[in-house]
Amino acid sequence: DQQVKQNSPSLSVQEGRISILNCDYTNSMFDYFLWYKKYPAEGPTFLISISSIKDKNEDGRFTVFLNKSAKHLSLHIVPSQPGDSAVYFCAVQGGSEKLVFGKGMKLTVNP
């Protein structure tokens, strides 16, 4: 059973527009939520996170929204840039060091 679902395998957007990446989780006990970005032939790198006591966290062009009642989080990138093209992983954490990752979503930003 997948505890973290990224239902869309890919997304393509134009440079300058908004990218919205979605993630659903199943366990309401998770209390920390993260997004990682991965370029080809590299390991994932931490991008942004949010704790369960918040519903929004912003860092420059990146904003993460958390809807606890819907067990849903999303990552907004505004404006999108070609360098944002990568695979994005949603991850959740609850009560231990363990991260549970989604399968990832490939974002392509076209110039």
Place this chain on the structure above:
Amino acid sequence: DAGVIQSPRHEVTEMGQEVTLRCKPISGHNSLFWYRQTMMRGLELLIYFNNNVPIDDSGMPEDRFSAKMPNASFSTLKIQPSEPRDSAVYFCASSLSGADTQYFGPGTRLTVL
């Protein structure tokens, strides 16, 4: 600053052979994680260590897989015997402690023929 170092970057081997993947965590980090990435299952945690002690190995798929951390600066993931379904990218990550941000190495792409 050196990040997490993994070797080899690529490994091609034949079914039945032993494979050893190596990881050097970031100096000063107390937690180390081994992950496997496949198309079907995405990025999944195999095992993690805290202060060189295995804490959770529930993600290790079978007895063919074993991991060790003999000291704070070195860990190995061994597969013996290897099978074609073990083909994947294996990542090592480390964190300062507990739930701190995990920093990933570049991964080892394993192909078992």
